[in-house]
Amino acid sequence: MRRTPLIPAVLVAASLVLAGCGGGSDSSDGSSPAAQRVAGGDEVAATWPLTGLPVSGSDEVAQEHPVLVAKMDNTYASSPQIGLGSADLVVEELVEGGLTRLAAFYYSDIPDRVGPVRSMRASDIGIVGPIGATMVTSGAANVTINRIKGAGIQFFAEGSKGFARDSSRSAPYNLFADLRSVAAEAKTDATRPDDYLPWGSESDFPQGQPAKSIAAVFGGGHTTNWTYNGKGYVNQNTYAAPGDTFPADTVLVLRVQVGDAGYLDPAGNPVPETKLTGKGEAMIFHGGRLVRGTWEKSDLTAPLKLSTKAGALTVPAGHTWIELVPAANGNVTFAKK
Template sequence: MRRLRLSAAVLVSASLLLAGCGGGDDSSSSGDTTPDAQKVAGGSTLDSTWPLTGLPVSGDASASQDHPVLVAKMDNTYSSAPQLGLSHADMVVEELVEGGLTRLAAFYYQDIPGDVGPVRSMRASDIGIVSPADATVVTSGAAGRTIARIKDAGIPFFQEGAKGFHRDSSRSAPYNLFANLTDVAAGIDQDDARPDDYLPWGSEKDFPKGQPAKTIAATFSGGHTTNWTYQGDGYVNENTYAAKGDEFPADTVLVLRVQVGDAGYLDPAGNPVPETKFTGKGQALLFHGGRLVRGTWEKKDLTSNLTLSTAAGKLDVPAGHTWIELVPAANGNVTFK
């Protein structure tokens, strides 16, 4: 885990617990413009690519930033419309929450925007989602037992009351909390080590042929379905709540079938809170370029990086912006055509 140092003011804010709420090698040639290799959290080096997309660093940018990966927990219901900030995200993970609804974990590293949201609460499921990126969570809070588990896992978080959070009076609570990520990042001082790659990145030319699949329906327990259509240059979320022009630019949709357990408590409405078990192994469906490649995902423990494979061997994700669907293996479903 990379070192994280918070100002005293931020530490005080972050202690206000809320109840559960709803490139290539270096060259001496003057014509070589390939970016230098970057330091990685584990002490080794990787080519100058962004850790959450695998895309190359351009110009004078660096894949080693002076802030951690920020993960904003965002509402994903009709009441959240319009969602702000998804177009700036490197990657998004959609996870099951109580009542058969879903919530988004939007990852930001390359581009730290202003307001994102609506910001909602954390779940224990987030431990396995954010840990591999050494991420800091931006949240409205969480239930007491979730806060305890998040702290035990060593995951830093900022919640309402910290710098950058504000309520939008034109919206109804609890769907009116937003966070200015530029302000949040300014309150964090840490070593500028490049995080490890979140996914096993590869190139477009090495992506297996697979089978045609231009529409996707990822159905979560309880009936919520996220629909995707491939439109030649990427995937469009047909039922997004994102503001017009602020949609996530998905190059790839990665569906992982996961086990889901009981978090052990109820939400304020009396619904059991589910917990995605993001460890072990399961079925993976990798959609890219209007094609589907079937495989298996594996994650040894909550902090481990995700690996993908097929019967032929290792499976890489083409570099780009990826939306990950954590669909329950037992009660969820995935259809495509």
């Protein structure tokens, strides 16, 4: 599992100055240390890797579990989704039939119940690979499992400790996972994972143009709608349980190439595969503004890089929802009001 190397105190102190200025629901009261000590007296940055926000109080940034990524259904049948409000970051990806599925990332807060949990896709390799995350899933087609294993990605599927079916719901939308139990099974040495995105501060973010509403169209089968409420972005067609919605400070849209995974789902639909490598258009919505740029990712396990013509681009620290919108037949529209 790929992990962040230990960081000298001088560098982590500088990184905290940037991250501590970021947006989001968490705030720094000045009491958070610039770094935290781990085994051997070494230090790691005291910011959460999936949000860039400072670690506060007695929390430890070096957890004894990997990042857990739960694959969650994102259709009406999944309503209500449980656990999205505890996620650090969410990636929405295309699946068969023009529908989407969520990869919900958990590290700073591990809830006891998330779901409905569904199956993995080959697209997930590029999504979870950069931080060596562990997947929480109902399973996958054999061809996908072979590719996931070949990529060295650990996963826990139905039958593992912490998974259970909810008899009040209909299958296959009734599988839930106790992430605390999964985290105990996936226990590792206390190590801080890599930053998932290039985090920065509010002052780093360019002025951009007004953009208060967003429609991310995944090729005709599904559209995710967002509005800015003055504090963050609200998913207008979420399936999350009331009070358990994802607190999006930023919506990051990546226009991606989509290919054929090479097999059909049980209903006979071709399974798409998002290609999260190469380059493409990026749109960062933050604070009611849009900044356009490009994204780059050299291989499936490489970190995501963002840039504009002026140079490197950072994402303001906070909770980010990433939309992997197909470049060919998807679309992204927005309005100033």
